[in-house]
Amino acid sequence: MSLPATLDTSTSCCAPRVTAAITVEDAERVARVFKALGDPTRVRLLSLIAAGDGGEACICDLTAPVGLSQGTVSHHMKLLADAGLVTREQRGKWAYFAITDGALDAAADTLRSV
Amino acid sequence: MSLPATLDTSTSCCAPRVTAAITVEDAERVARVFKALGDPTRVRLLSLIAAGDGGEACICDLTAPVGLSQGTVSHHMKLLADAGLVTREQRGKWAYFAITDGALDAAADTLRSV
Numbered sequence: 001m002s003l004p005a006t007l008d009t010s011t012s013c014c015a016p017r018v019t020a021a022i023t024v025e026d027a028e029r030v031a032r033v034f035k036a037l038g039d040p041t042r043v044r045l046l047s048l049i050a051a052g053d054g055g056e057a058c059i060c061d062l063t064a065p066v067g068l069s070q071g072t073v074s075h076h077m078k079l080l081a082d083a084g085l086v087t088r089e090q091r092g093k094w095a096y097f098a099i100t101d102g103a104l105d106a107a108a109d110t111l112r113s114v
Numbered sequence: 115m116s117l118p119a120t121l122d123t124s125t126s127c128c129a130p131r132v133t134a135a136i137t138v139e140d141a142e143r144v145a146r147v148f149k150a151l152g153d154p155t156r157v158r159l160l161s162l163i164a165a166g167d168g169g170e171a172c173i174c175d176l177t178a179p180v181g182l183s184q185g186t187v188s189h190h191m192k193l194l195a196d197a198g199l200v201t202r203e204q205r206g207k208w209a210y211f212a213i214t215d216g217a218l219d220a221a222a223d224t225l226r227s228v
Contacts, residue, residue, distance in 0.1 A: 021161040021164060021165035024158070027157040027161070030151075030157050031151065031153050031154040034149075035152030037144075037151075038146075038149030038150075039145050040145040043144050043228070044141045047228050050228050107225050108223075108225040108226050111218045111219075112218060112219065114161050
C-alpha cells in the first residue's frame with residue numbers, strides 16, 4: 001500500500017510521519033477488554049458488583065436491579081469473565097462474582113498511556 | 115420482577131442486597147465511549163494520533179500503519195469522534211485528528227470509580 005500524496009511535500013515521501021505506539025497484539029488485548037465494557041448493562045453489572053458487600057455479588061441479586069432474566073445476566077457475566085474483568089465462584093446453587101483485582105486499574109492505565 | 119430465592123434466607127426477602135452505584139444514563143454514556151474503544155483498529159488509531167507530532171495526525175498518515183483504506187479509516191475516526199475521543203479539523207484536502215483533551219483521563223477515572 002502506498003501513502004496518499006499530502007499537501008506537505010517536505011514530508012510526503014519515504015516514511016509515514018506517524019508510527020505505531022502500540023503493537024497489534026496489545027491493541028487486540030486492550031480492545032477485548034473495552035469491548036466487554038462497551039455495553040450499558042455490563043457497566044451496570046460491574047458497578048453493582050463493586051458496590052456489593054465485600055466487593056462481590058450473587059447472580060441472584062443482579063437480575064432485579066438490571067431488570068433482565070438470569071440467562072441474559074449470565075451471558076453478560078460470561079463476557080465480563082472472559083475479558084478478565086470479573087472472577088466467578090460457585091457456592092451451592094449460585095454463582096458469585098467479584099471484580100478481578102487490578103483489572104479496572106490496568107485498563108485505566110492503558111487508556112492513560114495511549 | 116421478583117428476586118429469585120437465595121440460599122441465604124436471612125437476606126432473601128424485601129430488598130436486593132445490591133443496589134446500583136451508577137445510573138442507567140451514566141452507564142449508557144460510559145458504554146458508548148468503551149464501545150468506541152472496543153476495536154483493535156480504533157485502539158491503534160488512537161495510539162497513532164497520540165504518538166503523532168503535536169499529538170495530532172493527518173488521516174493521510176493513518177491509513178498505511180493500519181493497512182486499511184482511507185474510507186475504512188474515516189469510518190473508524192467518525193466513531194471515535196462521535197464518542198468524543200478525538201476532535202477533527204479540516205485543513206485543505208485533509209482531515210486532521212487530535213485526542214480530545216481529558217477524554218481518555220475521564221474514561222480512566224470512570225473505570226477507577228466503578
